[in-house]
Amino acid sequence: MSTQSSGEARRAILASIRRNLKASQPHDARRDGNAFQLSRATPQGLQSLPSGSTDPGVTTDSASRVAEFRRRLESVGASCSVFQHEHEAASELERLIQEAGARRIAVSDAPLLKTIISHVNTGTKLLSEEAVLAGELFECEIGITSAQWGIAETGTLVLESERERHRLTSLIPPVHIAVIAAQRIVGTMSEALARVRGQGRDDLSRAVTFITGPSRTADIELTLALGMHGPRALHVLVISDDSNNMLSSAGEIKEW
Amino acid sequence: MNRLQSEPFHTRARAALGNEQQRGALRKAIASIKERQLKVVARMDDWEQLRERARSIKDETLRRLDYYLEEFATKAERAGAKIHWARDAIEACSIICRIAQERDARSVVKSKSMASEEIKLNAALTAAGVEPVETDLGEWIIQLAGETPSHISVPAIHKTKAQVADLFAAKLGIERTDDIAALTNTARNTLRRRFAAADLGISGVNFGIAETGTILILENEGNIRLTTSLPKTHIALMGIEKVIPQLDDLDVMLKLIAPSGAGQRMTTYQSLITGTKKRRCDEGPEEVHIVLFDNGRTQMLAHPVTRQTLACLRCGACLNVCPVYQQIGGHAYGSVYPGPIGAVITPQLIGLSKASHLPFASSLCGACAEVCPVKIDIPELLLHLRAEIAEGSPNSAGADARGEKTPSRWGKERLAFRLWARVMSNRLLYEWSVRVARALQRKLVRDGQIRKPDRTAAGMMPPLMMAWTAQRDLRPVARQTFREQWRDELKKSKGGARHK
Numbered sequence: 001m002s003t004q005s006s007g008e009a010r011r012a013i014l015a016s017i018r019r020n021l022k023a024s025q026p027h028d029a030r031r032d033g034n035a036f037q038l039s040r041a042t043p044q045g046l047q048s049l050p051s052g053s054t055d056p057g058v059t060t061d062s063a064s065r066v067a068e069f070r071r072r073l074e075s076v077g078a079s080c081s082v083f084q085h086e087h088e089a090a091s092e093l094e095r096l097i098q099e100a101g102a103r104r105i106a107v108s109d110a111p112l113l114k115t116i117i118s119h120v121n122t123g124t125k126l127l128s129e130e131a132v133l134a135g136e137l138f139e140c141e142i143g144i145t146s147a148q149w150g151i152a153e154t155g156t157l158v159l160e161s162e163r164e165r166h167r168l169t170s171l172i173p174p175v176h177i178a179v180i181a182a183q184r185i186v187g188t189m190s191e192a193l194a195r196v197r198g199q200g201r202d203d204l205s206r207a208v209t210f211i212t213g214p215s216r217t218a219d220i221e222l223t224l225a226l227g228m229h230g231p232r233a234l235h236v237l238v239i240s241d242d243s244n245n246m247l248s249s250a251g252e253i254k255e256w
Numbered sequence: 257m258n259r260l261q262s263e264p265f266h267t268r269a270r271a272a273l274g275n276e277q278q279r280g281a282l283r284k285a286i287a288s289i290k291e292r293q294l295k296v297v298a299r300m301d302d303w304e305q306l307r308e309r310a311r312s313i314k315d316e317t318l319r320r321l322d323y324y325l326e327e328f329a330t331k332a333e334r335a336g337a338k339i340h341w342a343r344d345a346i347e348a349c350s351i352i353c354r355i356a357q358e359r360d361a362r363s364v365v366k367s368k369s370m371a372s373e374e375i376k377l378n379a380a381l382t383a384a385g386v387e388p389v390e391t392d393l394g395e396w397i398i399q400l401a402g403e404t405p406s407h408i409s410v411p412a413i414h415k416t417k418a419q420v421a422d423l424f425a426a427k428l429g430i431e432r433t434d435d436i437a438a439l440t441n442t443a444r445n446t447l448r449r450r451f452a453a454a455d456l457g458i459s460g461v462n463f464g465i466a467e468t469g470t471i472l473i474l475e476n477e478g479n480i481r482l483t484t485s486l487p488k489t490h491i492a493l494m495g496i497e498k499v500i501p502q503l504d505d506l507d508v509m510l511k512l513i514a515p516s517g518a519g520q521r522m523t524t525y526q527s528l529i530t531g532t533k534k535r536r537c538d539e540g541p542e543e544v545h546i547v548l549f550d551n552g553r554t555q556m557l558a559h560p561v562t563r564q565t566l567a568c569l570r571c572g573a574c575l576n577v578c579p580v581y582q583q584i585g586g587h588a589y590g591s592v593y594p595g596p597i598g599a600v601i602t603p604q605l606i607g608l609s610k611a612s613h614l615p616f617a618s619s620l621c622g623a624c625a626e627v628c629p630v631k632i633d634i635p636e637l638l639l640h641l642r643a644e645i646a647e648g649s650p651n652s653a654g655a656d657a658r659g660e661k662t663p664s665r666w667g668k669e670r671l672a673f674r675l676w677a678r679v680m681s682n683r684l685l686y687e688w689s690v691r692v693a694r695a696l697q698r699k700l701v702r703d704g705q706i707r708k709p710d711r712t713a714a715g716m717m718p719p720l721m722m723a724w725t726a727q728r729d730l731r732p733v734a735r736q737t738f739r740e741q742w743r744d745e746l747k748k749s750k751g752g753a754r755h756k
Binding site for chain 2: 005006009010012013014016017018019020021023024027028031072075076134135138154155156161162165167168171172188189190193194196197204205206207208209210211212213214215216217218219220221222223225227228229230231
């Protein structure tokens, strides 16, 4: 029954669109022929649309991308530190855990995290993602994940659900720590969208999340308050060494 | 959508103008948003190109809307989403209620969605025995207060922190505090319990991408991520005009909507959801439903001027710069969409005769057109709608039931303009009228202006002037017109003098 009426509604809506677009044609013809276009765009197929804007400030140099990424993150109230080696990152993790006084920590299944976590000395209970149900996540003070991509021009982390199980770990605990390899930081939003879209038909993950800073609201008197529903603190650790062999000898990223 | 309240617009507007506290709160809030917006936009060198590109994308999409909608639906279904089509608000509500009832959903979490306000979803759900809980802080505040949003992006902008403090103390039984961080924390903890217990999550959609069948929803708080990832079922309500062609188009759209909507460079979270999860053990809902609804949108496609209405991103930037909105606030418009965009959308969605006052709720200053990220020419639209109303197009046929713009008033205006044209096109008639006016006005002029008369002079003023002087002064006719001065000067300098 419901499919039938939905089919009817679909037909009716599409028919209405076609009917109204047809009615618009004489008016459109008059406007399109008008020499004074003002700011009106002429109808064009997708192919001839001008290419997307690129921020001239973002270079393709890795070090400056990382610097830009860090600057943007800090401007939205997240912290960002860069480490040469994994064990340095591990120390920072220890420090953050102690600072938060965390008793229960959830860690996602990212390969990047496995080695780092092994260096971390803390009495705190670490829960790996398979064992953690959403209910348990509500009891955790910290959630640690990696990020598949970073966007320098906006200070954004990109999380792809098919590459790692981090959709809830990055959301529910009040502190989110994200670890990312420097090589994964691209310059622009456009590049990140292309990576996420991928080449094949099925490359796009079912849930892709862009994170730019901690959760916030300004709904009461437009005064900023952090940690409304998502994490109130976001710490990003950038690792710029290659000990986990992310780069091949040619300097290309081995795996997406 | 027939939310318009029973009083006419000018009554509501006058009431809003009398509410000093609301005006103050609104003014402060809007000044703050505008300052942030200006700052962010000033730092973007390519702002104008982005606007131009976004408008091109929208124009291209709307002119082939059937194609892109079908592509979107096909791709989304291929990834496991269930697509539903609804011709109007009632159909959309009934689809959503049916899904909720079939899954025996008792507790529903909702994220901020103007579309859901438009179709009056909360009322429909409640009537169906399903309790919808708003989770966006601003929306939750007004839900507790039993009010409707007064601004597109900051729904509780009209409330001071003292009012929120009172509200929380009264409705939640907590100790009263007006510390904003504490209030936020209270909301977080209270709503968290709801998220954990919810059977169903309902969200809106900011963009639907045809290329991949993806829906994108953006936010700052995190409630949308929770709403769309915790409950077993997710229903996304999407106006058919939200579709855009490609994933890459998001680059432009996201860079425009964050500064315009919130004065930010980028909103905190974007969720790009394509279909349902691949494996049962993956995170996320088991079912994703997308309800595509029309509710009056397709008829806007029939003319290039009205078609641009559908480019709207619902960012609210036009509200923040509108001198009318700033003074009277959102509720005075009596419609779901307030401000400049509301003035053009609402009459088109519900019929010109039912909302004929809205296109006139504007001084045509054009500030809205300047800030609109997709370059909607709102003044052009307002004039187009005004013309339709004045000419009595099929939409506006018949007297409005609430007597807001009755034919007799239109008759009076037409008569007045005809008289004016007659006088202005006949020199003798014009000069004679000026002399008569000069004689008659003597009693009405005070301090060099014709003002609102006191009791004694009131009887001398014709009704039209009474209406005018209620809010404005009128310059009186001069003692000597320019022509008369000219003639006198010529007489004086007669004999040899040349006029320049």
